[in-house]
Amino acid sequence: MSGAGRVGAGRQGERGPQGERGEAEKTPELLDAPGGAQGVDGEAEQGAEAAGGAVELSGGAGAESGGEAGPDGDAAAGGGGLKGAEKRIVHMKENLYDRIPVSVGTMDKVIVALIVLIALFVAVGIIRK
Amino acid sequence: MADARFDTQKLKDFFLNYSLYIILGLMIVVVIIINPAFLSVSNFINILRQASTRGILALGVAGMIVLAGTDLSAGRILGCSAAMTASLVQSVTYASRMYPGMEKDLPVVVPLAASIAIAVIFCLINGFGVAKLHLHAFIVSLGTQLIAFGVICIYIDSQKNGAQALSTFNGKFLNVVNGGFQIGSFTLPYLIIYFLIAAVCMWIVWNKTALGKNMFAMGGNMEAAAVSGVNITKNIMLIYLVAGVLYGIAAFLEAGRIGSVNTGTGLNYDLDAISGCVIGGVSFSGGVGTIPGACLGVIILQAITYSLTFLSVNPYLQFIIKGLIIILAVSIDVRKYLAKK
Numbered sequence: 001m002s003g004a005g006r007v008g009a010g011r012q013g014e015r016g017p018q019g020e021r022g023e024a025e026k027t028p029e030l031l032d033a034p035g036g037a038q039g040v041d042g043e044a045e046q047g048a049e050a051a052g053g054a055v056e057l058s059g060g061a062g063a064e065s066g067g068e069a070g071p072d073g074d075a076a077a078g079g080g081g082l083k084g085a086e087k088r089i090v091h092m093k094e095n096l097y098d099r100i101p102v103s104v105g106t107m108d109k110v111i112v113a114l115i116v117l118i119a120l121f122v123a124v125g126i127i128r129k
Numbered sequence: 130m131a132d133a134r135f136d137t138q139k140l141k142d143f144f145l146n147y148s149l150y151i152i153l154g155l156m157i158v159v160v161i162i163i164n165p166a167f168l169s170v171s172n173f174i175n176i177l178r179q180a181s182t183r184g185i186l187a188l189g190v191a192g193m194i195v196l197a198g199t200d201l202s203a204g205r206i207l208g209c210s211a212a213m214t215a216s217l218v219q220s221v222t223y224a225s226r227m228y229p230g231m232e233k234d235l236p237v238v239v240p241l242a243a244s245i246a247i248a249v250i251f252c253l254i255n256g257f258g259v260a261k262l263h264l265h266a267f268i269v270s271l272g273t274q275l276i277a278f279g280v281i282c283i284y285i286d287s288q289k290n291g292a293q294a295l296s297t298f299n300g301k302f303l304n305v306v307n308g309g310f311q312i313g314s315f316t317l318p319y320l321i322i323y324f325l326i327a328a329v330c331m332w333i334v335w336n337k338t339a340l341g342k343n344m345f346a347m348g349g350n351m352e353a354a355a356v357s358g359v360n361i362t363k364n365i366m367l368i369y370l371v372a373g374v375l376y377g378i379a380a381f382l383e384a385g386r387i388g389s390v391n392t393g394t395g396l397n398y399d400l401d402a403i404s405g406c407v408i409g410g411v412s413f414s415g416g417v418g419t420i421p422g423a424c425l426g427v428i429i430l431q432a433i434t435y436s437l438t439f440l441s442v443n444p445y446l447q448f449i450i451k452g453l454i455i456i457l458a459v460s461i462d463v464r465k466y467l468a469k470k
Binding site: 102103104107108110111114115117118121122124125126128 | 148152156159163437440442443446447449450453454456457460461463464467468
């Protein structure tokens with residue numbers, strides 16, 4: 001997967017200039033990425049990292065998308081990555097299990113309840129032949 | 130102290146990863162305690178025999194689940210291919226055979242090829258819908274399921290004597306499917322060997338070929354795979370093609386195993402295959418799964434069904450229990466996913 005990310009990155013980085021239109025602030029995930037703000041501020045290298053960090057969340061597809069663009073010294077390059085990142089985060093949200101709004105604790109309770117139910121039905125089945 | 134914490138974490142991970150096996154294993158232990166006669170070689174062989182065709186089906190379905198899809202048509206495709214197989218292997222001495230003009234038994238490879246061809250056609254329709262039209266596998270396969278069911282009904286109904294089950298197969302075919310290796314007083318059915326061969330072949334495809342690697346890459350993140358240069362359309366079509374071949378083989382074997390094919394053949398087999406895969410750890414979130422896991426899942430599910438029947442548990446209750454086991458399997462899968470997140 002990491003290898004995959006590297007290949008994708010270069011291409012995305014080239015499209016950097018479009019990044020100006022990207023709004024990192026609107027994407028909470030991106031704000032968590034180290035250097036994200038600096039990327040927007042115009043520091044190419046940092047911006048690249050920001051994009052990379054953000055995409056990391058979405059599975060690393062374009063992890064180096066900004067990373068490759070950074071060395072070109074184009075401040076907006078990071079932004080290009082950001083746009084790609086946004087797209088991938090949307091893609092990531094399409095994962096079936098991401099739509100399940102439960103915590104680990106709740107899931108544990110569900111599992112225990114199911115085990116009890118199975119045991120109950122097996123017992124009933126054995127008793128009431 | 131650190132070691133103790135590490136051990137606790139390891140123990141937690143172990144229970145999380147193998148919880149379903151442990152629960153179902155315990156269920157079988159309970160059955161053995163209630164009726165020790167369950168623990169016999171013949172029962173074990175029966176379970177494996179019954180699991181073999183569903184297992185081969187599951188090997189095909191597993192690929193689609195790894196792609197974060199599914200296949201609801203697998204059972205009906207199996208029924209369709211089994212009907213074709215059955216019509217071509219009917220004994221030439223059987224008066225009510227579907228093709229009265231057939232005066233000599235066909236070589237076994239002909240019905241096998243026909244069975245595979247039909248299954249592959251249906252699977253490629255599914256594959257085209259998913260890969261090219263970007264439809265959800267659930268919907269495409271739901272459509273193909275109905276189409277396949279219609280085709281079976283028309284085919285079986287087209288007999289001279291009306292819609293009667295296709296039965297009375299020639300000895301050569303029955304021997305190929307239902308025969309076995311005699312080892313002393315013990316017979317190892319060919320069906321189990323076929324299942325084993327199919328599993329080994331699929332293990333190689335999944336783990337040692339570019340197709341297998343691409344499949345996991347696509348299942349993990351389709352877009353990442355695409356930007357990495359993976360030909361999505363081609364690979365999805367290939368995975369469906371492989372599944373079609375497996376369905377065809379499973380149908381050929383199932384026709385011989387049950388000895389009579391009717392319009393109901395294959396009903397719910399897809400659900401057994403899917404639930405076997407999920408029990409075996411093939412994740413519906415995509416990109417996760419192993420061949421031994423899928424095989425073990427199918428065998429465990431079959432063992433549960435067999436053991437409940439063995440204990441004469443009401444068949445209606447068996448449906449409920451199986452349904453709950455499937456929900457439990459998915460819940461544990463979700464729990465694993467949440468823990469990773």
